[in-house]
Amino acid sequence: MRLGADRARVRVPATSANLGPGFDTAGMALGLYDDVEVRALGASEVQVDVVGEGADDLPTGADHLVVRALHHALDHVGAPRTGVHLVCRNRIPHGRGLGSSAAAVVAGLLAARALVAEPEALDDDVVLRLATELEGHPDNAAPALLGGATLAWSEGQAVRATRIDVHPTVVPIAVVPPSRLSTSHARGVLPAEVAHGDAAWQAGRAALLVEALGRRPELLFDATGDRLHQQQRRSVMPESLALVDALRAHGVPAVVSGAGPTVLVFGRTAAGDERPVDHRVTDADRALDEVFGGAMGGWRILRLGLSDDGALWRRLP
Missing domain, CATH: 3.30.230.10 (Ribosomal Protein S5; domain 2)
Structure with missing residues (x-):
């Protein structure tokens, strides 16, 4: 050609x-x-x-x-x-x-x-x-x-x-740390096998994720649960998992983004809010403010949207 x-x-x-x-x-x-x-x-x-x-x-x-x-x-x-x-x-x-x-x-x-x-x-x-x-x-x-x-x-x-589908009220927010982590390092700490019960639990959450993203965003907290990869990576990204824990303790759907160490937060806005994504108020904002307490320590909050x-x-x- x-x-x-x-x-x-x-x-x-x-x-x-x-x-x-x-x-x-x-x-x-x-x-x-x-x-x-x-x-x-x-x-x-x-x-x-x-x-x-x-x-x-x-x-x-x-x-x-x-x-x-x-x-x-x-x-x-x-x-x-x-x-x-x-x-x-x-x-x-x-x-x-x-x-x-x-x-x-x-x-x-x-x-x-x-x-x-x-x-x-x-x-x-x-x-x-x-x-x-x-x-x-x-x-x-x-x-x-x-x-x-x-x-x-x-x-x-x-x-x-x-x-x-992604519901129009869902706003992805990336919380980016100052440190890097290679994908190969993050994948290298994962176990070769997982328990059958954990795999079954995970399959249910993955199925729920599709419904929560598209039609029932109020289910995103339950739908973003994980047993297969996040806790297993705590040793290589302890600060990221601590942030996930803190945000979820506030009821916020937060996960590790990919192989990390960025944390992805699923914020929700009021229905019909058509302002630019970086000007929208989400239900995760207060929790982010409380967790960081005004001291970002090099972390950046990027309200990116879809x-x-x-x-x-x-x-x-």
């Missing part, structure tokens, strides 16, 4: 995975975005300019994750591996459980879609499968690609995802 364009721009949202009980399955796109501009070069040179998050420590050559994903997609459709100049404007915090690596992967795959002459060869099904090959699991890639809240699953080589559109791409003249 030949290339059909030489410049493109991609925007990809942050994501939160698991949402409590939906381990490696449930995810949600959040209103914080990385922007990537790609320009194909005639030579084989690869140059990456990073602005914002990761500017001081990310690779600037062919080993950059966006470039690796771009080349993976070009190889898949039989297009030539062109040299590229990337400009990455990163806003998603790295190493915080907000899907920065999935955003980079999806950005590279959609950049390839924009560059090739037949973008339909990299439709959403193909992109999700390629992203899962690079990420290892689809729970972040699915909402980054499709937007909204998603459930993703695999069967053999096939990877699929579907969107699920990203309904997911990743967007367009060719540039």
Whole structure:
């Protein structure tokens, strides 16, 4: 396949995975975005300019994750591996459980879609499968690609995802710590096996999560319970789990975002409140104020809301 364009721009949202009980399955796109501009070069040179998050420590050559994903997609459709100049404007915090690596992967795959002459060869099904090959699991890639809240699953080589409804009063709030934690470290402390009773309990909460997100947000506290991964990670993110405990003691649905250490809070606003999400008052605000007591200690509260559109791409003249 030949290339059909030489410049493109991609925007990809942050994501939160698991949402409590939906381990490696449930995810949600959040209103914080990385922007990537790609320009194909005639030579084989690869140059990456990073602005914002990761500017001081990310690779600037062919080993950059966006470039690796771009080349993976070009190889898949039989297009030539062109040299590229990337400009990455990163806003998603790295190493915080907000899907920065999935955003980079999806950005590279959609950049390839924009560059090739037949973008339909990299439709959403193909992109999700390629992203899962690079990420290892689809729970972040699915909402980054499709937007909204998603459930993703695999069967053999096939990877699929579907969107699920989110009630308009639900406002996702990310509480971001100053410290980082690698996904591999967070996954490394999980046990190889779980008790049958815990698995059955978790399945019930995961099913309830779909109903609570879409139609019964008053059930979100019960629906975000977890027995499979959060407490097992307490040793590597004690402050995050302490915050989850404190917020849940106030009746607030709070979970570890992805592999952490960010904490995701499900706030609720009054019905019909159509103000910008960062101006809405939620039922979680008082609890957050009381828990922190005005001393944030480097933590940031980001009232992000839901990203309904997911990743967007367009060719540039």
